[in-house]
Amino acid sequence: MDTLVTIEVRPPAAETECAARVTKAFGWFAHVERLCSRFDPDSELSRISATCGTPVRVSPMLFELISFACAVAQETGDTFDPTVGHAMEKRGFDRNFRTGERVSSELCSQSRADHRDVVLDPAVRSVTLTRPAVLDLGAIAKGFAIDLASRELEPLGDFAINAGGDILARGNHSRGAPWRIGIRNPREPSDAIETLLISDAAVCTSGDYERPDGNGGHHLLDPQTGEPAVGIASATVIAPSALLADALSTAAFLMHPKSGIELLECQNVEGLIISADLQKHETKGLSKYRP
Amino acid sequence: MPKSPAKRAKEAARLKAKLAANEARSQPETTRPKHKRRRLTDGLLGMSSAAVLTIYALGYAKTQNANGETAVASLPSEPAPTAGAGQITHPTPTPAPGSYRDGTYVAVGSSRHGDIEATVVVQNGHIASAKVTNCGTRYPCSDVDPLVDEVVTRQGEPVHYMSGATDSSRAYLGAIRQALAQAK
Numbered sequence: 001m002d003t004l005v006t007i008e009v010r011p012p013a014a015e016t017e018c019a020a021r022v023t024k025a026f027g028w029f030a031h032v033e034r035l036c037s038r039f040d041p042d043s044e045l046s047r048i049s050a051t052c053g054t055p056v057r058v059s060p061m062l063f064e065l066i067s068f069a070c071a072v073a074q075e076t077g078d079t080f081d082p083t084v085g086h087a088m089e090k091r092g093f094d095r096n097f098r099t100g101e102r103v104s105s106e107l108c109s110q111s112r113a114d115h116r117d118v119v120l121d122p123a124v125r126s127v128t129l130t131r132p133a134v135l136d137l138g139a140i141a142k143g144f145a146i147d148l149a150s151r152e153l154e155p156l157g158d159f160a161i162n163a164g165g166d167i168l169a170r171g172n173h174s175r176g177a178p179w180r181i182g183i184r185n186p187r188e189p190s191d192a193i194e195t196l197l198i199s200d201a202a203v204c205t206s207g208d209y210e211r212p213d214g215n216g217g218h219h220l221l222d223p224q225t226g227e228p229a230v231g232i233a234s235a236t237v238i239a240p241s242a243l244l245a246d247a248l249s250t251a252a253f254l255m256h257p258k259s260g261i262e263l264l265e266c267q268n269v270e271g272l273i274i275s276a277d278l279q280k281h282e283t284k285g286l287s288k289y290r291p
Numbered sequence: 292m293p294k295s296p297a298k299r300a301k302e303a304a305r306l307k308a309k310l311a312a313n314e315a316r317s318q319p320e321t322t323r324p325k326h327k328r329r330r331l332t333d334g335l336l337g338m339s340s341a342a343v344l345t346i347y348a349l350g351y352a353k354t355q356n357a358n359g360e361t362a363v364a365s366l367p368s369e370p371a372p373t374a375g376a377g378q379i380t381h382p383t384p385t386p387a388p389g390s391y392r393d394g395t396y397v398a399v400g401s402s403r404h405g406d407i408e409a410t411v412v413v414q415n416g417h418i419a420s421a422k423v424t425n426c427g428t429r430y431p432c433s434d435v436d437p438l439v440d441e442v443v444t445r446q447g448e449p450v451h452y453m454s455g456a457t458d459s460s461r462a463y464l465g466a467i468r469q470a471l472a473q474a475k
Contacts, residue, residue, distance in 0.1 A: 004403050004461070024351075031351060060349055064342040071338055147343040165455045173451055182450035189430075190460040191437035192450055205455030236454055243339040267335055 003142070003164030005029055007149070009156050010173065021156055025149035029163070032145040035062050036137045038085050048127050049085065049134045055126035063125045065137055065144060066118065072140075072247045073115035076263060080251040081223035083113045085134030088221060091228075114223070138219075142166055143204060143246025150242070161242075168202040168242045180291075186233035186274055193280075194236075194272060196289040202242035206253040207234035208276075220253050229254045233276050238289060239269040257281040391416055391474040397424065398473065400465025402458035404429040409466035411442075413474050418446050421467055428459050435463040442467055 007022050037043045041050075048056050048066075058066070069082035113133035120127055146161050146168045153159050158171030160179055169179035178199040182192030186207050196203065208218045208228070222229045235252040239245035248269060252260035257273045264271040264283050273281040391413040399408045408425035411418060421442035426432035438460055441449035448467055453460055 004458070027351065061346050064346055068335075068338055068342050072335060075335055144343065144346075147339070148347055151343065151347040160452060162452050162461075165453065167452045167454055169452070179452070180448075180450045182453040184453050184455040184460075186455075188437060190435040190453075190463070192441075192453060195450055203454045207455045210455070234455055239336065241336060241339040241343065243343060244336055247335070247339075269336070 005161070005163045007153065007159060007161050009153065009159040011158070018156060021152055025152040025161070028148040028152065029145045032061070032141050032148070035059060036065060036141045038088075038134065038136050038138070045135055045137060048129065052129045052132045055121065055124070055128045057124060057126045060125065063120070063122075063127070065140060066127055066135065067120055067122075068243065068247070069135075069137060069140055070115050070118055070120065072251060075267070076251045076255075078114065078223070079254045080139070080247065081115050082135050082137060082139075083115055083117065083133040084221055084223045084226075085136035087223070087226035088136055088138075088219065089134060090226065091219075091221060139206075139250035140243055140247045143202070143242040143244070146202065146242035146246075166202070166204040166242060166246060167198075169198045170200055172199055183236050183272060184234070187278065193274065195291060196238070197291055198238070198289060201238050201240060202245040203236060203238050204242060204245035204249045205234055205236040206249040208232065208253075209234075220250060222254055231276055232257065232260070233274045233278065235260060235271065235273045237264060237269055237271040238286070239267075244269065391418065391471070394474065396470040396473045398466045398469035399425075400462040400467070400469070402428065402462040402465075404458045405462070407432060407435070407459065407462040407466050409463060409470055411467065411470040411474060418443055418471075421470075423463065428462060430459050432459060432463075434459045438463055438467075447471065 005026065007025055009018055009022065034040075035044045038045060038049070040046060044058055044062050048058065048062075066082065069080075072080045073082065113129065113131035117129055117131040117133060118127060118135070119130060142163050143166060146163055146166060149161055150159075150168050150170060153161070153170070158173070160167060160169045160173075165184070167181055169181065173179045178197040181196050181198045181203050183194040183196065183203070183205060184207065185191040185193035186209055189209075206220055208220065210218065218228050220229050221227060232253050232255075235249045237245040237249040237252065239248065244267070248264060248267060248271070252263060252271060252273055255263065257275050257279070258281065260273045261271070261281050261283055270283045270286045270289065272283075272286055275281065393413050393415065396411045396413070397408060398411075399406050405428035406425075407423055407428060410420075410422055410424040412420045421439055423432045423435060423439065438449055448464065448471065450464070453464070
């Protein structure tokens with residue numbers, strides 16, 4: 001996932017149980033990546049992208065993730081779309097961070113696919129692409145891995161998982177005090193524009209400052225245009241699930257701030273959207289997380 | 292050197308596309324496509340929770356590639372290298388302000404882009420300073436200046452984690468956490 005993952009457990013359970021569970025928790029990150037990497041031509045995800053018109057039977061995990069991505073696409077009126085992978089490749093997000101190799105998918109048709117071209121059959125757990133497309137699950141895979149790791153750590157009590165700035169905090173930090181989570185100021189790298197008190201929730205942020213494309217753009221592409229979305233500096237979502245927070249922070253980033261807030265409130269989650277001119281837009285319930 | 296007509300045309304087309312995208316974004320809300328109001332039966336939250344429960348219940352081995360190409364029969368014995376440098380952080384109870392032991396405490400925090408050494412000076416039980424004393428990151432350590440001030444203002448870790456954080460702030464916060472653990 002080309003990111004640093006840390007796990008903090010407090011207070012520790014028995015050292016051996018703690019170490020075993022933390023190791024298993026890290027294992028989920030590796031496992032999710034192995035199935036869902038767009039940069040590995042041998043990954044299960046890449047096998048689907050390379051096949052068009054033929055049902056491909058997939059693992060339960062990949063089926064769940066693709067189903068969820070398509071549901072988010074539907075709920076966001078096509079703003080979010082897992083078929084954005086080819087546009088990302090064309091913008092230069094094509095390098096396998098481990099091998100350094102570039103991936104290049106030659107699609108047999110120029111007609112642009114969207115999430116409606118991803119046909120799911122739960123009966124046989126298959127995925128069929130009705131038009132050539134490169135699937136990208138980058139907006140949800142990390143959140144999913146955080147949630148799975150969190151399940152693994154649950155018996156340990158209070159803990160926090162930080163995967164490249166996407167955070168899930170369970171329980172408290174110390175003596176009944178919740179975890180104090182800052183939201184990065186999009187224009188001041190180490191300044192917290194907000195500080196929230198979080199217990200049993202995930203906090204995920206999508207920002208225009210992450211993963212620059214070298215041409216003044218970033219990796220959060222508008223699926224309709226294939227260009228980096230403009231108008232928003234960052235979108236943060238607080239939700240009970242990291243998978244949901246991860247997906248909705250990307251979706252909200254791709255929208256007009258007002259529509260983004262409307263989406264978050266419709267989904268019963270809280271969030272903060274900072275527009276490119278650094279205006280704050282927030283859900284009605286965000287203030288309950290403030291100190 | 293003057294640009295070739297082909298290059299100028301390419302730039303003009305790119306600018307036009309960008310302007311069109313900006314224009315679409317600045318349209319009134321009523322004319323732009325909105326997300327659908329129709330909700331899934333259980334909403335996305337229900338769906339996300341169900342997906343996690345299903346896969347966790349199935350366990351690690353049973354979620355491998357449908358055709359068994361990924362031979363994962365058991366968990367790796369080491370933290371996954373692809374997930375970054377995993378670490379178990381031992382607890383460092385947060386002391387009340389003013390309860391630190393006087394002295395100078397040095398610690399190093401790490402990130403993918405290098406390490407930061409921080410030195411915390413405690414006088415009369417209070418944090419007097421928390422400066423970066425060695426910057427080994429690829430980016431300037433002036434990035435973390437706001438956090439340096441915050442440590443002194445708050446008399447402790449400004450935040451435990453930062454959502455959307457940079458690597459330099461992560462390294463600095465790690466160093467501060469360890470230095471304060473020594474001072475408790």
